[in-house]
Amino acid sequence: MNEAERRPAIETRDVAKKYGTVLALRDLSLTVERGEIFGFLGPNGAGKTTSVKILLGLTHATSGYGAILGQPLGAIEARRRIGYLPELFRYQDWLTAPEVLAFHAGLLGMPGRLQKGEIARVLEVVGLAGRERAKVGTFSKGMQQRLGLGVALIGDPELLILDEPTSALDPVGRADVRAIVCAARDRGATVFLNSHLLSEVEAVCDRLAILDKGRIVASGTMAEILGAFEVRITFAQVPVDGALDALVRYAAEAEGPRTFVLRSIAEADVPDLVARLVRCGARVAAVEPVRGSLEERFLNLIGAGDADAADR
Amino acid sequence: MPTLLIARLVILEAVRRRLALAAAGLTLAGIGLTGWAFVKLAEQFGRSSLQLAGAVSGIVILMAFMFVTVLALGAALIGATALGTELENGTLLSIIPRPLYRIELLAGKWLGAFGVVAIYGTCAIGLEAVIVRITTGYVAPQPLFSLAFFLAIVALVVTCAMTLSVRLAPLTAAIVTVVFYGAAWIDGIAHLISSSLGNDGVAQGTLAAGLLFPSDGLWRGALFGLEPVAMRAAGVNGAGSAGPFAVLGPPPEAFLAWCVVWVLLVAWAGVASFRTRDV
Numbered sequence: 001m002n003e004a005e006r007r008p009a010i011e012t013r014d015v016a017k018k019y020g021t022v023l024a025l026r027d028l029s030l031t032v033e034r035g036e037i038f039g040f041l042g043p044n045g046a047g048k049t050t051s052v053k054i055l056l057g058l059t060h061a062t063s064g065y066g067a068i069l070g071q072p073l074g075a076i077e078a079r080r081r082i083g084y085l086p087e088l089f090r091y092q093d094w095l096t097a098p099e100v101l102a103f104h105a106g107l108l109g110m111p112g113r114l115q116k117g118e119i120a121r122v123l124e125v126v127g128l129a130g131r132e133r134a135k136v137g138t139f140s141k142g143m144q145q146r147l148g149l150g151v152a153l154i155g156d157p158e159l160l161i162l163d164e165p166t167s168a169l170d171p172v173g174r175a176d177v178r179a180i181v182c183a184a185r186d187r188g189a190t191v192f193l194n195s196h197l198l199s200e201v202e203a204v205c206d207r208l209a210i211l212d213k214g215r216i217v218a219s220g221t222m223a224e225i226l227g228a229f230e231v232r233i234t235f236a237q238v239p240v241d242g243a244l245d246a247l248v249r250y251a252a253e254a255e256g257p258r259t260f261v262l263r264s265i266a267e268a269d270v271p272d273l274v275a276r277l278v279r280c281g282a283r284v285a286a287v288e289p290v291r292g293s294l295e296e297r298f299l300n301l302i303g304a305g306d307a308d309a310a311d312r
Numbered sequence: 313m314p315t316l317l318i319a320r321l322v323i324l325e326a327v328r329r330r331l332a333l334a335a336a337g338l339t340l341a342g343i344g345l346t347g348w349a350f351v352k353l354a355e356q357f358g359r360s361s362l363q364l365a366g367a368v369s370g371i372v373i374l375m376a377f378m379f380v381t382v383l384a385l386g387a388a389l390i391g392a393t394a395l396g397t398e399l400e401n402g403t404l405l406s407i408i409p410r411p412l413y414r415i416e417l418l419a420g421k422w423l424g425a426f427g428v429v430a431i432y433g434t435c436a437i438g439l440e441a442v443i444v445r446i447t448t449g450y451v452a453p454q455p456l457f458s459l460a461f462f463l464a465i466v467a468l469v470v471t472c473a474m475t476l477s478v479r480l481a482p483l484t485a486a487i488v489t490v491v492f493y494g495a496a497w498i499d500g501i502a503h504l505i506s507s508s509l510g511n512d513g514v515a516q517g518t519l520a521a522g523l524l525f526p527s528d529g530l531w532r533g534a535l536f537g538l539e540p541v542a543m544r545a546a547g548v549n550g551a552g553s554a555g556p557f558a559v560l561g562p563p564p565e566a567f568l569a570w571c572v573v574w575v576l577l578v579a580w581a582g583v584a585s586f587r588t589r590d591v
Contacts, residue, residue: 056409059590079411086405092321094328106317107410151406 004070009034009159009190010055012073015064017050017214024050025214028064032207034158037181037191039201039208043302047214048194049087052163055192056084069159080108083152087163087194089145093137097128097147100136101154108155118154126150127176141168149180160184163194178204202294210301217301226297230290231262231270236283243282246273261290314412315420322394322424323431332432335386339436343443346375350447359449368450369540373557376538379436380462380531384469384493387429391470392486394425396477399591408591415583422474422579429466434459457562458537464571465530469493471575472525475582478589492525500528501556526571533563 010032017025025047032038042048053059055066057074071078091100101119110118123129126146131139136147145168152160162181166174181191181204195201201208202222209219218225233247235258244252250262250273265273270287277284326332350368357364395418398404408417437459445451452458469489476485499521506514522528536544536559543558 053591058405058408060588076411076413079409082409084406084409086402088402088405090402091406092325092403094325103317103321104406104410107314107407107412109411148406 007067007070008032009036010038010066010068010192012051012055012066013064015051015054015061015066017047017054017059018062023214025054025061027215028054028211030209030216030219032190032192034190035185035188036206037185037193037204039205040192040194040211041196041198041201041208041298042211043196046211048196048211049163050214051211052084052161052192052194055161056082081158082161083154083157083159084161085145085148085152085163085165087167089148091136091144091147091151093135095136096133097123097136097139097150098132100147101150104151104154110155122150122153125153125180127173142170142173145169146173146176149177153180153184156187157189159190159192161192161194164196165193166195166197166200174200198294198298210298212302218297222294226291226294228263228291229265229267231265232259232286232288232290233262233274233277233284234259234286234288236285239277239282240280242280243277246276246280258285314410314416315423318407318417318420319423319427322421323427326390326428331428335432335436339432339439343436343440346440347443347447350444354448364448365450365540368444368448369452369538369543370557372444372450372452373535373538375440376458376462376534377531377557379433379440380465380534383429383433383462383466384527385490386432387425387466387469388473388486388489388493390425390428391422391473392477392482392489394421394477395474395586396480396482396485399477399589400482404591414586418474418583418586422470425474426467426470429470430463433462433466437462452538453541454537456537458534461530461534461537465527465534467575468525468527468530468571471578471582475578475585478582478585493527496522496525496528497531500532504556523567523570523574526567526574529563529567530571532559533568535559536562 008031010030013029015025015028016023028047028051040048040051050059054061055068055073057079061073066073068075069078069081092103095103098119101122102115105115105118120129123132126149128143128146128150131143136144139147145165149162149165152162160181162177165181166177169177178200181193184191185206193201193205205222207219207221208225209216210225211217223229231250232255235243238257239247247260247262250269251264252260252262254260262273267289274284274287350371353367354364357367395404398407404417408414437455441452441455472492473485473489476488480488499518503515503518503522506518535557539558544560
């Protein structure tokens with residue numbers, strides 16, 4: 001493994017982008033390790049697509065430094081190993097899906113003898129097998145997005161950059177995309193998932209960053225973003241003293257005579273605690289995690305940003 | 313090779329979108345009508361008469377003028393839309409991140425756009441020349457020489473339109489190019505008039521202006537190849553100058569060199585502009 005291969009899939013330092021007087025992106029610094037699914041979240045207009053375009057060399061950064069697959073941003077060598085689905089996907093509507101894929105396979109330099117098999121594989125993966133003869137212009141929006149995903153997947157890229165990959169898909173399509181993204185990670189690829197669909201990111205991402213008004217307001221693993229794990233335990237009756245003793249070590253706070261929130265407990269300790277409570281004679285009615293959802297956390301962060309802006 | 317893949321796609325698009333079919337149908341209809349007219353002329357004057365040769369040579373020059381205008385309009389539209397439309401509608405978003413340099417993409421688009429118009433132009437001109445030969449026996453003095461100049465005009469117009477389309481909307485780029493083309497032709501006529509009137513100031517000014525978009529000079533090169541030798545020898549109007557449909561000699565080599573430099577300069581401007589353009 002050479003030096004470039006040891007470097008993260010994506011790294012940027014203080015990347016900024018100005019359109020005229022508008023600062024679309026400020027001091028973007030992020031690292032995406034190889035083999036992970038990285039979620040890039042943000043409200044509309046936060047600068048997500050601008051960031052992606054800078055990574056791919058579609059747009060030029062005003063300042064800052066970045067590397068992708070160990071190469072400077074926009075380097076041809078790196079682009080050979082990247083698959084990209086744009087947010088505003090559009091393909092030649094007068095071609096068939098296999099022809100679009102063959103064109104992109106050709107641009108990747110894939111030998112003609114390998115193209116047929118690869119195109120058939122990709123069409124199968126994205127659910128377009130059987131539609132080989134239809135022109136892209138006759139496809140629904142969802143099918144066109146599936147084709148876009150196929151274009152991104154052709155040649156088994158090391159890095160997949162997906163910009164809102166499920167925006168035109170129905171729930172079945174979204175589940176398919178989740179499976180495709182996880183399969184890509186399983187074969188060792190890195191996935192950079194740009195989305196404002198929080199449930200999608202929460203379901204598949206190993207780490208994520210939240211962008212608002214052109215700057216990162218939070219980044220880390222899902223646990224780091226969401227904060228500490230907490231558990232709410234509800235008893236069928238007021239618990240016995242022995243049970244209360246067991247709860248105290250987890251910084252329990254009473255929400256009512258039969259309901260307690262444990263502020264300091266590891267997820268792995270929950271089954272043992274429940275078993276112990278039952279042994280003490282307590283009748284446990286419900287155990288539920290009370291960690292906030294990504295949506296709550298996201299709204300808090302974005303709201304905080306708005307409040308900061310108002311203060312300034 | 314990415315450039316050839318992209319060029320092939322431009323040509324394929326012209327076929328799939330039925331541009332080739334429409335152009336072929338219209339051209340065949342036009343050639344059929346002119347063929348019928350030439351047959352009638354031959355019947356009127358006799359196939360080997362000097363009158364027929366004179367009439368046909370004049371008609372061929374007029375048709376060439378009309379046709380080069382059609383080619384230039386087509387070249388402006390195809391040149392402006394080949395890249396510009398895909399820039400505008402986002403098709404290039406999935407192509408530019410592929411492992412290719414932007415100059416390769418631009419070269420592919422240029423080659424494809426030029427190829428579409430050049431293939432059509434060559435076929436149409438060739439077919440018309442054959443029909444004229446069959447119906448009247450007339451052959452222009454240097455048809456291949458003229459064809460080369462027609463193709464040079466196409467190259468010039470495609471280059472201008474494509475370069476403009478990097479920063480302007482495709483329709484704007486096409487219209488601006490057509491305006492340049494028309495202005496260059498008017499400038500050429502102004503130059504002829506001012507020269508024949510002996511107004512050196514205007515003549516020099518229009519000559520210099522003609523170099524800014526040298527399509528009229530190239531048209532006059534095409535004209536030279538179509539002009540009957542007898543007409544050249546006669547000095548056209550006997551005053552040492554020619555009209556818009558006659559020339560005294562081929563374009564000077566320095567002018568041809570300038571045309572090459574012009575195309576390269578404008579193409580370079582297009583590449584430089586595209587390289588720094590955010591997509």
